[in-house]
Amino acid sequence: MVCRRSTNRLKVSWHSVLVASLLVALIGAVNPAPAQAEGETFSLGLVTFLSGGAAGPFGIPARNAAELVVEAINAGTLPAPYNTKGVAGLTIDPTVIDEAGGGTKQVGEFRNLAQRKNVDAVIGYISSGDCLAIAPVAEELGVLTIFFDCGTPRIFEDSSFKYVFRTGPTSTMDNVGAARYVLDLNPGLKSVAGINQNYAWGQDSWNDFRDSLQALKPGVEIKTEQFPKIYAGQYGSEISALMVNKPEVIHSSFWGGDMEGLVLQGAARGLFDDHKGVFTCGETAMFRLSDQIAEGAIIGGRGPFGVYAPDNALNQWFRKSYIDRFGTPPTYPSYKMAQALLGLKAAADKAAAAKNGKPNKDEIAAALTGLEFEAPSGTVRMALGKGHQAVQEMVYGQYTYKNNKPEVYNVKRYPAECVNPPDGVTSSEWIKSSLKQTMCK
Amino acid sequence: MDNLLVILIDGLVYSSWLFIVAAGLTLVYGVMKILNMAHGSLYAIGAYTAASLVGWYFNGGYPPWGSFALFIGGAVLAGMLTGLLIERGLLRWMYGRDEVVMILVTYGVLLILEDATKLLWGVDAYFAYQPYGLLGRVKLRGITFTVYDLMLIAVAGLVGFALWYALNRTRQGKLLRAVIHDREVSLAMGINVNRVFIVTFVIGSALGALAGGVTAPALSVAPGIGIEIIILAFAVVVIGGLGSVGGAAVGALLVGICRAVAVHTYPQFELFVIYGVMAAVLAVRPQGLFITAAARKI
Numbered sequence: 133m134v135c136r137r138s139t140n141r142l143k144v145s146w147h148s149v150l151v152a153s154l155l156v157a158l159i160g161a162v163n164p165a166p167a168q169a170e171g172e173t174f175s176l177g178l179v180t181f182l183s184g185g186a187a188g189p190f191g192i193p194a195r196n197a198a199e200l201v202v203e204a205i206n207a208g209t210l211p212a213p214y215n216t217k218g219v220a221g222l223t224i225d226p227t228v229i230d231e232a233g234g235g236t237k238q239v240g241e242f243r244n245l246a247q248r249k250n251v252d253a254v255i256g257y258i259s260s261g262d263c264l265a266i267a268p269v270a271e272e273l274g275v276l277t278i279f280f281d282c283g284t285p286r287i288f289e290d291s292s293f294k295y296v297f298r299t300g301p302t303s304t305m306d307n308v309g310a311a312r313y314v315l316d317l318n319p320g321l322k323s324v325a326g327i328n329q330n331y332a333w334g335q336d337s338w339n340d341f342r343d344s345l346q347a348l349k350p351g352v353e354i355k356t357e358q359f360p361k362i363y364a365g366q367y368g369s370e371i372s373a374l375m376v377n378k379p380e381v382i383h384s385s386f387w388g389g390d391m392e393g394l395v396l397q398g399a400a401r402g403l404f405d406d407h408k409g410v411f412t413c414g415e416t417a418m419f420r421l422s423d424q425i426a427e428g429a430i431i432g433g434r435g436p437f438g439v440y441a442p443d444n445a446l447n448q449w450f451r452k453s454y455i456d457r458f459g460t461p462p463t464y465p466s467y468k469m470a471q472a473l474l475g476l477k478a479a480a481d482k483a484a485a486a487k488n489g490k491p492n493k494d495e496i497a498a499a500l501t502g503l504e505f506e507a508p509s510g511t512v513r514m515a516l517g518k519g520h521q522a523v524q525e526m527v528y529g530q531y532t533y534k535n536n537k538p539e540v541y542n543v544k545r546y547p548a549e550c551v552n553p554p555d556g557v558t559s560s561e562w563i564k565s566s567l568k569q570t571m572c573k
Numbered sequence: 574m575d576n577l578l579v580i581l582i583d584g585l586v587y588s589s590w591l592f593i594v595a596a597g598l599t600l601v602y603g604v605m606k607i608l609n610m611a612h613g614s615l616y617a618i619g620a621y622t623a624a625s626l627v628g629w630y631f632n633g634g635y636p637p638w639g640s641f642a643l644f645i646g647g648a649v650l651a652g653m654l655t656g657l658l659i660e661r662g663l664l665r666w667m668y669g670r671d672e673v674v675m676i677l678v679t680y681g682v683l684l685i686l687e688d689a690t691k692l693l694w695g696v697d698a699y700f701a702y703q704p705y706g707l708l709g710r711v712k713l714r715g716i717t718f719t720v721y722d723l724m725l726i727a728v729a730g731l732v733g734f735a736l737w738y739a740l741n742r743t744r745q746g747k748l749l750r751a752v753i754h755d756r757e758v759s760l761a762m763g764i765n766v767n768r769v770f771i772v773t774f775v776i777g778s779a780l781g782a783l784a785g786g787v788t789a790p791a792l793s794v795a796p797g798i799g800i801e802i803i804i805l806a807f808a809v810v811v812i813g814g815l816g817s818v819g820g821a822a823v824g825a826l827l828v829g830i831c832r833a834v835a836v837h838t839y840p841q842f843e844l845f846v847i848y849g850v851m852a853a854v855l856a857v858r859p860q861g862l863f864i865t866a867a868a869r870k871i
Contacts, residue, residue: 183691183696184696188696189698192697232797360844363797364801366788369580372580372583372716373840375716376579396702397705399702400710401717401718401719402710402717403717421702424702
């Protein structure tokens, strides 16, 4: 009797072992071992919009750039100083995630990348809302995270991080640069109006532009401040309101489909024929809506990207390779993705050289802090946010399609120091207190 | 006074667009008691079809004026076919289920159609702006409007009149109203309720696609446009009363005019005003403006 019982127990225990083994195998399949354990690859999460309104003008060009640059890094075919294989000698193993779905979904996706995929680093995020949501989670999980495109300056002004970086500039310099350019073009400017999306990006952008103008030229009248909902699509009433108020200049930080909708509807009603449009993100529409953007419109590309990129070896390689593969010139999201990947490579290679071996995340983070590295857009300095936030020069120009070719003229470059606050000072404080005294050399 | 006219025109244009979207949604609910979450996807399918046809037509170098019949007709046809497919392929197996179940079913259809549009058209935006400027501009009180936008008011008026006429002055409309009032008694009286359902759903779908089609020339047609519109359309039909076409017209007018007033006077309230109007109406009439409270059948 006793024997039988123990046999039964044995049977049960064999079943348990079998089930447990299957579960372990299953968990193993779902949750693969960290890439680092294999010692050959660098597991990299790449997050960008693959669907939704931001995919076409931003997400897909960024993904294309990632595909191109990751391939070149792994093959060691990039121009100097990046002509060594891999990051710290490791082949990049990318996992691409769709950024669509909002902050809550993205936090879940980020946790999956960190805890299930055990990625070594994450590069991503176009939406400022997503960056604000991800930054504290990345820090909590200790995942090396590089924001490549989102613009809100609040990330490093409100908090400081060890593992979170941004290799692209903030929206502050877009709007300070826009204010400087508008006044350089028209020193006698009397009135402006704004149409910006009603969330962090649009409100921050407008506040920076308005405050910069008022600091640089007190007395400029603000005619109207329009804040339609993001993805609203229809701007008929807003266009009428802008026309009724007759401002000399209309500022807009609209991006993606919203910006394209505003350009189309504004063009059909002649809005930007009579009022000078300033599109801080207009560069992405230059090749998509060439015959719809008004002559003379002021176009920004969020830094020295796209048509504003300098003529260096990295840019020559990047531009040619991108056009050869995708049949269209790279716009600023492509440049900023390439920049983030090169920043990661520069830091990882530097950390590996110092250690003479494979660096860990703390060593890569330390190497990236305050780093100065080269990119297709020129020199990038991690100079703000205690060395975690990049600064670059800001460039603006005016749009023309006179030769049936989208081009910019009257291009003006502003050094990083005259469009960005010094480290430790918030953008809004700097604009209100010191912008006027900051000279542009 | 000058501004009042501009506000009125802006409000009317926006209301017209809202009404064309909402009319199909409320018609389907009125007859079939299905709150069709996939209505936004039908709007997107109409917009994508129109954008593709406009692109093809203008690349072919055909006479520009012919594009109107093509893209509007194409959008409506795409909506009708998709509607027929949804009704015959899925919904007819679900009739009689709880309204909440039908919401979940149509939500599933929305997700499928969202992915199907990405599969067919990709994720990059489409542009169909050529017809938008074709009708020219007019200047009213010093403000330029596109004739295309003003024509939307006429299109909405036509849709509203056609629906009113069909419902109130035709035999089919009377049958449909009978089904709205009581499905079981209609069935007992020999009305082919299933056929009424098919026709209603196809017309509702066509109206959703028509809205997308006529809006496409002013937009960057990209994934997600259907999701945005469905929220607005729901607000409009809830204000008017679920199932009332007249209610949808009044709801669209209220929302459109209030939004235009906000944009011109207090732009910061623009986001709030649509839901503010909805909350105010529902506080006074929880069933919407044009629906009388009825005892629930047990």
